[in-house]
Amino acid sequence: MAGDDGAARGLVGFLAANRRRVLVDVLAIAVWVVLLLGVVTRLGWPRWVYYPLAFAGAVAYTFAVGSWRRPGEGE
């Protein structure tokens, strides 16, 4: 295993390679949660439904769009 320095460098490289994906993910999830908030309050669903649905939606989205890439793996 790489040392701390190596791990940090790996993370930076990793984030650099997936920068666009991370940003798109955060935006997509934010939109999803806001939509969900509207639906839950409009339909009067109980509050405990809200958090599991937010989580499950984000996970489903992730499996739909695929994985992160390794640095140098290409788009």
Place this chain on the structure above:
Amino acid sequence: MSDDRATTSDDDRATTRRQLLRAAVNGGVATGIAALSPIDDVLAAGDDAVTITYAYAREDPADPATLRPRTKTVPGDWYRAVTGAFDVHDRLVDADVPGLLGSAVVPGSYDAPMASIAVDVLPDAESVLTDGLHELLRSVEFVTTVVEGLDPPGDTDASDETIEYVDQLPLPDVPGGVPCGHADSLGTLSPSLFDESGRRYFVTSNHLFGQTDGADETSEGSSEGDGSDESLLVYVDEKSERTAGRVADQFPKQDFVLARPTDELRPTNAVAAPGPSTVAGQFTRIGLADLAARGEPLRKVGARTGYTEGQIHGVDGVTCYAGDRCRRGQLRWGSESTFDDGDSGSVNFRPDPERPDEWVLVGGLNNARTWWPGQNFTWGTAAYQMTAVNGVHF
């Protein structure tokens, strides 16, 4: 690239790991955003609490200068439903529909906040009226009762019935609930009413003084009625009666009289009831609706049926059952057994939520009850109506 298969397999596993990692991170982000979002505020907006003035009560029950509003919070959707029904009901009453005998707003409960309007009609007026009501009451559910055979109430022979005397009257103070009358008529004394200047009066039903509904009423509230200056008697026990006061003002439409006390006896802000008995004030219209919503019963002490309890059935009602005039601001509660001839002039009340062991708040007068089949309640002018129209308060 020498061992293609092995590399692909390693890549697959790494991809799956990254995929799971990404899913976990995204799920975490979603939960984080959800936790930060204002769902409590949004949910609360549909279920906001509204502050109502449920009563006006005195901080010192004996001092009319200490009258203060009493407030509490109620669910917003319940409040909007019942105030909306009050507005629609006002329009119904103003429309002066012929054949309409009576009506009242029936508040919903906190859990089922929808309010409705109870409407009583004569049989021949039903179809015409129902169409008109659909138009008028579009926004509010209403329940129609057809009233058949609304004969004038028969003269009950009261002489052989017993009178509920009050034990241990604290004379010269005379509380509400004491048998009273004039000539041959028996009624019940209300707790004292205060006028705007804080003067106290003895009070009972106006119809004891023989003024019928047909009497001239061009000068509402004037003292030109039949019973003006007549003496109001209180019956202390089987043997003794005392003159409590002389009638100063008659209000046939609200069905009560104000009698100026003689020097002998004093009107008292109290009811001769078991339990709390000091009258601290009175409920408002929305306060009575709130009691109805929570199923809180009212109490009464009368000269004929004594102490009884009953639920509220309708608030801010109109009654046109007796005579050709309609009375507004009527409270419907209890049943036919809550009230009988001789109980007229008694008040309905319940313990003051701030001092439930000592004080009570008044809902209104009890003036009459149903005598026809199909309906079963007592009604009378609510205290808030007497304050609004006549400027007096309990």
